[in-house]
Amino acid sequence: MMSSRTCGSVFLVTFCCLLLHSADSRTDPSEVNALREIKRSLVDPMGNLSNWKKGDPCKSNWTGIICFDSSHDDGHLHVRELQLMRLNLTGELAPEVGQLLLLEILNVMWNKLTGRIPLEIGRISSLKLLLLNGNQFAGSLPPELGNLGNLNRLQVDENNITGSVPPAFGNLRSIKHLHFNNNTISGEIPVELSKLPKLAHLILDNNNLTGTLPVELARLPSLTILQLDNNNFDGSEIPEAYGTFSRLVKLSLRNCGLQGSIPDLSRIENLSYLDLSWNNLTGTIPESKLSDNMTTIELSYNNLTGSIPQSFSELGSLQLLSLENNSLSGSVPAEMWENKSFENRKLQVDLRNNNFSDTTGNLITPDNVTLYLRGNPICKSASIPIVKQLFEDICGEKKQTSTNSSTPCSNVSCPYENVKVSPGICLCTAPLSIDYRLKSPSFFFFTPFIKNQFMEYITTSLQLETHQLAIDRLVDENKLRLRMYLKLIPKDKPKFNISEVIRIRDRFMSWSFGGNDFFGPYELLEFPLEGPYALTPKSGLSTVVWAMIVAGSIVAATAISVSVTLLYVRKRRENSHILTRKRFFRTIFREMEGVKKFSFVELSDATNGFDSSTMIGRGSYGKVYKGILPDKTEVAIKRGEETSLQSEKEFLNEIDLLSRLHHRNLVTLLGYSSDIGEQMLVYEYMPNGNVRDWLSANATDTLSFSMRSLVALGSAKGILYLHTEANPPVIHRDIKTSNILLDCQLHAKVADFGLSRLAPAFGDVEGEPAHVSTVVKGTPGYLDPEYFMTQQLTVKSDVYSFGVVLLELLTGMHPFFEGTHIIREVRMAHECGTVLSLADSRMGQCSSDKVKMLAELALWCCEDRPEMRPSMSKVVKDLESICQSVRETKMFSETTTLLCTKTSSSSSSVFSPLVLLPGSNLDSSFSKL
Numbered sequence: 034m035m036s037s038r039t040c041g042s043v044f045l046v047t048f049c050c051l052l053l054h055s056a057d058s059r060t061d062p063s064e065v066n067a068l069r070e071i072k073r074s075l076v077d078p079m080g081n082l083s084n085w086k087k088g089d090p091c092k093s094n095w096t097g098i099i100c101f102d103s104s105h106d107d108g109h110l111h112v113r114e115l116q117l118m119r120l121n122l123t124g125e126l127a128p129e130v131g132q133l134l135l136l137e138i139l140n141v142m143w144n145k146l147t148g149r150i151p152l153e154i155g156r157i158s159s160l161k162l163l164l165l166n167g168n169q170f171a172g173s174l175p176p177e178l179g180n181l182g183n184l185n186r187l188q189v190d191e192n193n194i195t196g197s198v199p200p201a202f203g204n205l206r207s208i209k210h211l212h213f214n215n216n217t218i219s220g221e222i223p224v225e226l227s228k229l230p231k232l233a234h235l236i237l238d239n240n241n242l243t244g245t246l247p248v249e250l251a252r253l254p255s256l257t258i259l260q261l262d263n264n265n266f267d268g269s270e271i272p273e274a275y276g277t278f279s280r281l282v283k284l285s286l287r288n289c290g291l292q293g294s295i296p297d298l299s300r301i302e303n304l305s306y307l308d309l310s311w312n313n314l315t316g317t318i319p320e321s322k323l324s325d326n327m328t329t330i331e332l333s334y335n336n337l338t339g340s341i342p343q344s345f346s347e348l349g350s351l352q353l354l355s356l357e358n359n360s361l362s363g364s365v366p367a368e369m370w371e372n373k374s375f376e377n378r379k380l381q382v383d384l385r386n387n388n389f390s391d392t393t394g395n396l397i398t399p400d401n402v403t404l405y406l407r408g409n410p411i412c413k414s415a416s417i418p419i420v421k422q423l424f425e426d427i428c429g430e431k432k433q434t435s436t437n438s439s440t441p442c443s444n445v446s447c448p449y450e451n452v453k454v455s456p457g458i459c460l461c462t463a464p465l466s467i468d469y470r471l472k473s474p475s476f477f478f479f480t481p482f483i484k485n486q487f488m489e490y491i492t493t494s495l496q497l498e499t500h501q502l503a504i505d506r507l508v509d510e511n512k513l514r515l516r517m518y519l520k521l522i523p524k525d526k527p528k529f530n531i532s533e534v535i536r537i538r539d540r541f542m543s544w545s546f547g548g549n550d551f552f553g554p555y556e557l558l559e560f561p562l563e564g565p566y567a568l569t570p571k572s573g574l575s576t577v578v579w580a581m582i583v584a585g586s587i588v589a590a591t592a593i594s595v596s597v598t599l600l601y602v603r604k605r606r607e608n609s610h611i612l613t614r615k616r617f618f619r620t621i622f623r624e625m626e627g628v629k630k631f632s633f634v635e636l637s638d639a640t641n642g643f644d645s646s647t648m649i650g651r652g653s654y655g656k657v658y659k660g661i662l663p664d665k666t667e668v669a670i671k672r673g674e675e676t677s678l679q680s681e682k683e684f685l686n687e688i689d690l691l692s693r694l695h696h697r698n699l700v701t702l703l704g705y706s707s708d709i710g711e712q713m714l715v716y717e718y719m720p721n722g723n724v725r726d727w728l729s730a731n732a733t734d735t736l737s738f739s740m741r742s743l744v745a746l747g748s749a750k751g752i753l754y755l756h757t758e759a760n761p762p763v764i765h766r767d768i769k770t771s772n773i774l775l776d777c778q779l780h781a782k783v784a785d786f787g788l789s790r791l792a793p794a795f796g797d798v799e800g801e802p803a804h805v806s807t808v809v810k811g812t813p814g815y816l817d818p819e820y821f822m823t824q825q826l827t828v829k830s831d832v833y834s835f836g837v838v839l840l841e842l843l844t845g846m847h848p849f850f851e852g853t854h855i856i857r858e859v860r861m862a863h864e865c866g867t868v869l870s871l872a873d874s875r876m877g878q879c880s881s882d883k884v885k886m887l888a889e890l891a892l893w894c895c896e897d898r899p900e901m902r903p904s905m906s907k908v909v910k911d912l913e914s915i916c917q918s919v920r921e922t923k924m925f926s927e928t929t930t931l932l933c934t935k936t937s938s939s940s941s942s943v944f945s946p947l948v949l950l951p952g953s954n955l956d957s958s959f960s961k962l
Contacts (some may be wrong), residue, residue, distance in 0.1 A: 060091045060100065061109040067132035068098070068112070074127035075146075081120040096120075105135070114138040116542065118164075119559055122146060126170075128153040135159050140542065142188070143167035143558065150189070152177040159183060162544065166190045166212065166556075174218075176201040186210040186544055190236070194218055198237075200225040208232055210544075210554060212472070214260070215239045222261075224249045231255050234554050236473060238262035238285070238513075246286075248272040254279060257550040258473050262287040262308070262513070271296050271309070278304075282550040283475045287311055287331065295332070297321050305475040305551060310334050310355065318342050326350055326551075329477045333357040333383065341366050341384075352378060353477040357385040357405070365404075365411065367394025375401035377482035390414060396427060449527060452503050452520050460813065461821065463528040464503070464520035465537060465566060468559035471515040475551045479507060479515060481853065487552060491519070494546035495537055498524065500813040500849055516558070525810055534566055628692050629704035629715075636660060636670055636706055636713055643672065649722075659718060668703060669719065673712035684712045687786045694759055698751030700774060700784040719782065721775035724748075724838075728770060728845045728873075738872075738879035739916070740779065741842040742887065746912040747781030748773045752835060753905040755783075756828045762792035764826055768834035769815045770841050790826060814848030814855075819899050829899035832908065836894025843887050845873035856895045863888055886915050 072085045082096055091100035091110040099114035112133050122144040130139070131153025137160060146168040154163065155177025163181070166188040173196025174189065184205055194216040202211070203225025211226075214236050221244030226235065233255050242264040250259065251274040259278075262285050270293030271286065278284075281301050288311040295314055298304060299321035307323075308331040317339030318332065327348045333355045340363030345354060354369070361384070369382060371394050379401045386408035398404050404427045406412055412428035447461035476483055488502050501522045508516040521537065523529045529537070540546070541557050639660030640647045650657035655673040662668060673684065691702035704715040721727075724744060727736050736744065755763040766788040774784050788810050807826050809816070815837050817830035837848055840855045848855050862868045868888045869881055890911050896902045903911075 058104040058108060058110050060089050061105075061107070061111055063132050064112050065090055067127075067129040068095070070129035071127045074125050075122050076124040077120070077122055079121045081122070101135070111135040115140065117141045117144065118542070118557075119143040124148075126151055130154060131156040133157060138162040138164075138543075140164040141168065145169055147171065150175055150178075150194075154178060155180045157181070161185045164188045165192065168192050170194060172196070174199055174202075174213075178202070179204045181205060183207050186212075188212040190214045190216065192216055197221070198223055198226070202226060203228045205229060206231070209255070210234045210236075212236045212554070213240065214472075217241055219243065221245070222247050222250070226250065227252050229253065233550075234258045234260075234473070236260045236554070237264070238287075240264055242266065245269040246272060246275075246291075248274045251275055251277050256280060257282045257303075258285075258553055259283070260285040260473050261289060264289050266290055268292060270294075273297075276300055280550075282306065282326075283473060283553065284308070285473070295319055295337075299323055303550065305329070305350075306477075307331065320344060322347060328352045328475060331355045332359070335359055337361060340364070343368075345369065349373075350378065351380060352480070353381050353383075355381075355383045356387065357383045359387055362388040362390070365389050365392040365396070365406065367392055367396065370398050370402045370404075371395060373399075375399050378480055379403075379478045381405075381477070384409060452522060453505070459818075460522060461527075461809075462522050463566070464522050465529055465534060466505070466561060467519040467521070467541065467557070468561075469517050469519050470556040470558055471517070471552055471554075472556050473513075473553035474515055475553060485850065490547070490549050490552060495521070495540055497521065522813075529566070628688075628702060631704050631706040631713070631715060633706055633708035633711055633713075635662075636672075636715070639668065640670060655712075660715075666703075667718035667720075669716045671714045671716065684714070684787070687714060687789070690763060690786045690789055694755070694763065694786075696751055696754040696758075697780070698747045698782050699754065700782045716784070717776075719774035719784075720777045721779060723771045723784075724773045724775065724781070724842070725770035727775070728841055730845070735845075735873075735875045736779075738876040738883065741876065742883070742912065742916045744773070744775070744779070744781040745839055745842055745887075746909065746916050748783055748838070749835065749905060749909045749912055751781070751783040752831055753909050755789075756792070756831070756905050762828070764790050764792050764828055765831050765834075766790060766826065767811050767815075768831050768838060769812050770838055773838065792828060817899070818897055827899055828905070829902050832894050832902045832905060833896075833899075835905075835908065836891045836902075839887060839891035839894065843873065843884065843891065844871050845875065846871075856892070859888060860892055863892060883915050886911070890915075 068085065068090055072082055075082065077083070084093065085095050087093065088095075089110075090098045090112065097114075097116045097120070098112055099116060100110050101113050103110075105111050113135065114137060115130075115133065116138065118140050119142065122141070124146065125148030126141065126146055128151040130136075130151055133139075134157060136157050139154070139157075139160060140162065142164045144167070146165075148170065149172035150165060150170050152175035154160070155175060158181065160181050161183055163178070163184060163186070167190075170189065170192040171194070174194060176199035178184075178187065179199060179201030182204070185207055187205070187208060187210065190212045191214070194213070196218065197220030198213065198218060200223040202208075203223065205211075206229070208229055209231050210233065212234065215238070218237070218240040219242065222237070222242060224247045226232070227247065227249035232253055235250075235253075235256060236258065238260050239262065242261070244266065246261075246266055246269050250256070251272065256278060257280050259281065260283065267290035269289075269291055271291055273296045275284070276296045276298045278301050280303060282303050283306040284298070284304065285306065285308040287308045291309070291312040291314060293314065294316035295309060295318060297319045298307065299319070302324055303326055304324040305326045306329045307327070308329065310331040310333045312335055314332070314335040314337060316337065318337060318341070320342045322344035323330075325348065328350050329352060330345070331353065334357070337356070337359040338361065340361065341354075341356065343366070345351070346366050346368035351369075365384065370380065381403045383405045385405050388410060389406065390410040391414075392411065396404065396406075406427045407429060449461060449463040451459045452462055452464050453459050479487075484504065488499050488504070492499050492502050501524055503520045503522060505518040505520050521529070523533075538560050541560060544555075546555070637643060639662055640658040643656075643658055647658045647660065648656050649659045649669065655671065658670045658672060660668045660670045688702065688705055691699075695701075700719065701717045702714065703717060706713040706715070726732060727734070752765065752768065755765055763786075765783065765786065767785060768783070772783065772785045774782050776782065790807060806824055809821050809824055811820075811834070815834040817833040820826050820830040820833075837855065840846075840859050841848070844855065844859065846855050846858075859868060859871055862871050869884055872879070872884050890903075890908065894902055894908065
């Protein structure tokens with residue numbers, strides 16, 4: 034057997050040889066020459082490409098050069114991406130770009146490049162993204178681009194392109210996006226485009242296209258957006274076949290010189306946006322009912338006659354009906370707004386300058402509905418009583434409304450930036466700012482409801498949480514495009530790390546977001562990496578390879594001595610680390626009672642090898658599994674992951690705290706495991722999951738008002754114990770509904786003490802502990818604003834978070850919803866005397882007085898200033914008063930206990946099978962918490 038010294042030497046020498054072999058791989062010489070020619074033809078006033086003068090492109094951090102991770106079959110490294118977006122470059126794009134034969138992404142967006150688009154790009158058969166938009170390219174589109182069989186996206190919009198669309202583009206069999214808008218392209222739309230099986234977006238607006246609308250386009254099986262506004266199809270009619278598009282979401286033919294009648298579009302199941310305005314269309318509007326997804330119907334400035342179809346009153350998603358400047362007559366259909374809810378949408382009905390003389394109902398519209406009737410006989414009719422105020426609103430001039438009414442965050446001292454995440458809630462953070470534009474959205478008003486959907490779409494695509502996105506500013510570009518300034522917010526820390534920034538940037542620049550036809554295609558206008566996120570542009574393996582070469586050289590020079598030293602030092606450090614951890618655990622667990630040390634094998638056996646069927650939850654720390662120990666005890670096992678946000682310090686902190694905390698409203702820690710580098714905590718199993726799950730809109734069962742009151746009381750008692758009876762006192766720091774668990778009898782227990790802190794000695798004011806200065810941690814939506822701004826944590830921070838929990842119990846809503854915060858909504862409703870309207874209707878009948886008492890207590894807990902909030906002892910007393918009407922018995926009924934036992938022994942779900950709908954007789958069988 035070889036000695037450890039010999040093994041180490043052999044390993045290191047082998048490693049060194051591998052490094053030297055890697056060092057031999059250099060960028061393909063023809064690609065190096067091509068890049069140098071590209072540099073020569075560009076004007077770089079800001080010096081962004083100054084490092085293109087020396088070294089190897091794939092090894093020397095050449096700006097914007099991203100190479101493949103390993104050498105090709107020819108032994109060379111090759112360029113995979115050329116990312117030169119928004120570098121203030123002028124000059125021309127050299128034809129030598131066609132020598133980058135393995136290139137997959139060519140991105141020169143938003144520069145000032147001139148000249149023609151090189152036809153040599155057509156040689157790069159591997160190209161997937163060709164992004165040339167936002168420059169000053171002139172001349173015609175090269176037919177050679179039709180050879181790019183792997184191309185997914187071709188963007189040449191906002192240039193000076195002339196000539197026609199080449200018929201050869203019908204060979205782009207993989208293309209999904211053709212964006213040619215805002216150029217001077219002329220001629221007819223080639224029918225060859227109808228052969229593209231994957232084409233989703235055909236955007237040709239703002240050009241000089243002529244001829245007729247090709248009927249063959251209706252054959253496109255994947256087309257979702259057809260946008261041809263502001264072209265010159267004079268005399269052309271809209272083909273009847275356009276009513277047979279299988280997947281169309283948006284049809285926009287505004288100002289195209291079209292004539293004839295409107296085809297029947299009722300068979301297009303997903304149609305959301307229809308704009309045929311500013312044409313010469315005649316005849317009546319088809320009576321057939323359009324898609325239930327319709328948000329926008331723009332038919333203004335045509336020559337339409339007849340009446341408004343009755344089917345328009347049945348469109349539950351409609352935001353805009355614009356029929357102004359036609360020759361329509363008949364009655365104004367009040368059914369469009371009467372007896373309808375507009376909680377999640379706005380509706381604008383513009384009927385100006387027609388021949389409407391009557392109404393089918395009341396012209397007084399709800400708050401979210403705007404009606405315009407100026408220029409119709411109805412505004413002059415003596416038979417229709419219209420009060421002065423109503424006359425001014427609907428028969429006067431159209432009022433312009435601002436799209437930006439939000440107030441900025443106050444200028445509070447912050448080392449980074451105060452970012453507004455919702456009305457009244459600002460976070461001090463270093464956001465990642467992104468200039469972003471929806472190119473062809475399928476809605477008219479960006480309502481809070483749609484904004485909420487949009488935020489979920491963005492954050493899901495980026496693998497972030499919804500509260501990590503703030504929309505800083507909106508710029509509505511004539512309802513055709515919506516520009517917005519996005520801010521991505523780090524979670525539980527002030528900044529994103531470098532790998533996260535690169536991941537997010539690559540996600541945006543690869544255009545690989547999950548498909549959502551409703552929002553249409555997006556444009557990345559700018560992804561600024563400056564300030565706290567100033568990066569050296571990513572360039573393949575260059576940094577890694579050179580670091581390895583240097584390391585390999587050093588190792589080669591001193592292989593034997595270094596190997597021995599490293600092995601010795603590593604062994605000593607490992608032993609020291611193990612001993613330190615053992616001593617730490619030994620010190621803690623000597624004082625623990627009832628806390629068992631489990632082996633990894635024991636917990637693996639309890640969960641059938643951590644089988645996915647036993648997983649009952651997941652958080653930032655890791656996964657939670659249901660396990661069954663050999664004695665049939667059911668447990669919940671929280672298993673940390675390598676990428677977990679919870680450090681070993683937090684792991685040990687939770688063990689230390691829970692070993693000393695014993696209360697019926699705190700989750701009990703049964704044991705732990707720290708084998709083979711794993712971090713696992715073993716808790717009592719809570720078969721009824723967490724409170725947030727019960728409040729979810731998707732929950733099949735829910736809790737009545739009295740049940741929610743008892744849950745609130747139980748969790749409040751647990752927090753009170755932490756603040757006053759624990760020695761020393763504890764501040765939880767992450768009170769939220771998902772951290773309040775329910776046992777089989779629906780007793781509430783507070784969980785998750787990973788972020789908790791020991792409170793300092795009590796102060797002189799009513800026994801209130803003084804503050805702890807600490808880095809802000811917790812969950813957005815529940816964070817005490819005073820703690821966030823001052824980093825001074827007190828027990829009143831828990832009171833604030835618990836106030837948000839009470840509001841969730843009362844309303845069933847999340848802290849953040851539809852662009853606002855639950856505190857603001859309930860406070861406004863309380864001031865207006867309408868708080869009962871926000872109570873969760875699923876709670877069934879409940880006393881209005883009790884609802885008001887709970888709302889007032891919650892708002893008291895959520896006062897901005899900590900000294901204005903109640904203590905937890907006061908909160909408990911008030912909740913006890915609210916719960917007095919609940920019939921108290923010693924224990925559940927026998928039937929309930931049996932159900933509970935059944936759940937405890939067999940259920941693998943986080944929900945129990947107890948039926949807990951409002952009005953259940955179990956409600957009166959609760960024991961006192």
